[in-house]
Amino acid sequence: PATINRIAAGEVIERPAAAVKELVENALDAGARRIAVRIDGGGIARIEVTDDGGGIPETELALAITRHATSKLTDEALVRIATLGFRGEALPSIGAAARLTLVSRPRGQDAAARIAVAGGAVSEITPVAAPFGTSAIVEDLFYATPARRKFLRSVASETTACADAVRHLALAAADVAFALSIDGTTSFDVPAQDRRARVAALYGRGDAEALVALEAVREDITISGFISPASVTRATARHQHMMVNARPVRDPLLRLALRVAYRDVIPAGRHPLAALWLDIPPEQLDVNVHPAKSELRFAAPDAVRSLLIGAVQRHLATPAG
Numbered sequence: 672p673a674t675i676n677r678i679a680a681g682e683v684i685e686r687p688a689a690a691v692k693e694l695v696e697n698a699l700d701a702g703a704r705r706i707a708v709r710i711d712g713g714g715i716a717r718i719e720v721t722d723d724g725g726g727i728p729e730t731e732l733a734l735a736i737t738r739h740a741t742s743k744l745t746d747e748a749l750v751r752i753a754t755l756g757f758r759g760e761a762l763p764s765i766g767a768a769a770r771l772t773l774v775s776r777p778r779g780q781d782a783a784a785r786i787a788v789a790g791g792a793v794s795e796i797t798p799v800a801a802p803f804g805t806s807a808i809v810e811d812l813f814y815a816t817p818a819r820r821k822f823l824r825s826v827a828s829e830t831t832a833c834a835d836a837v838r839h840l841a842l843a844a845a846d847v848a849f850a851l852s853i854d855g856t857t858s859f860d861v862p863a864q865d866r867r868a869r870v871a872a873l874y875g876r877g878d879a880e881a882l883v884a885l886e887a888v889r890e891d892i893t894i895s896g897f898i899s900p901a902s903v904t905r906a907t908a909r910h911q912h913m914m915v916n917a918r919p920v921r922d923p924l925l926r927l928a929l930r931v932a933y934r935d936v937i938p939a940g941r942h943p944l945a946a947l948w949l950d951i952p953p954e955q956l957d958v959n960v961h962p963a964k965s966e967l968r969f970a971a972p973d974a975v976r977s978l979l980i981g982a983v984q985r986h987l988a989t990p991a992g
């Protein structure tokens with residue numbers, strides 16, 4: 672079973688940023704109002720995600736780290752995925768690839784309970800003192816799979832990928848307070864806020880003032896958010912964040928559409944800022960394309976593409992603030 676878990680772990684957890692994403696999504700699924708993320712050594716050495724959400728009852732801790740145990744899967748969830756996680760794969764995969772510790776205290780439970788798993792071997796559950804909510808700590812990622820560890824990039828670029836993942840999730844869930852600390856230094860610490868304020872906080876104030884609010888609706892598809900006029904040139908490809916039904920996505924179709932929309936107004940090699948939220952009926956989406964759930968398949972890709980391109984070009988022509 673350990674071998675199976677390790678192979679499967681590679682599918683879900685390709686690099687530290689993937690573990691970060693899974694843990695933060697779990698915190699959001701648990702109804703957290705504040706999520707604190709600490710990344711050390713590119714997330715290879717250590718990742719810690721602490722939330723104030725509903726917690727995991729002591730009796731379910733062992734189950735949570737067992738393969739394909741999810742408290743979220745219902746028949747309806749297969750069609751309308753309300754929660755971010757639904758496969759019950761993330762924690763077992765992380766537990767197979769790293770040292771994983773969970774400390775959790777649901778409301779009403781006197782103390783927190785701690786469980787640890789390393790290379791698939793599960794510890795006893797012990798009581799510890801901790802506030803309400805859950806902390807997930809991942810240490811020595813891929814220590815058990817040196818081959819995979821070799822494929823990681825530099826600590827600096829793994830750090831960047833982790834920070835991007837947190838920033839993307841923090842944009843997607845602007846109504847949740849987020850803190851990110853990297854190697855002991857606070858990267859950002861933002862309260863629950865509206866989307867414009869969150870974009871401003873995460874993209875930088877000067878940039879945010881130049882942002883143009885965008886809104887476009889066609890039938891039951893809505894796109895809203897903030898884009899930069901062509902003149903903002905400080906941005907890189909990392910200043911483009913797409914959220915589909917509140918889920919952070921890195922979708923080739925959306926990225927390409929954005930490039931096309933800006934093609935005639937921005938010099939080659941330059942990038943716009945864009946934080947865009949797309950709302951689309953779940954039955955027009957297949958989020959199951961990739962285990963990491965960030966790539967989508969649209970039932971009507973042309974409609975989505977043209978709505979996005981048209982909206983960006985119209986707002987660039989007549990900035991509406």
Ligand code: ADP
Nearest residue numbers: 697701726735741742756757758759761762805
């Ligand atoms: P999934 O999110 O797909 O259900 P995971 O492996 O990510 O699978 O998590 C397994 C289960 O552990 C979840 O279904 C949930 O019940 C519980 N869990 C994990 N993280 C948290 C958390 N931060 N707060 C509360 N429950 C959690």
Ligand code: MG
Nearest residue numbers: 693697756761
């Ligand atoms: Mg999950």
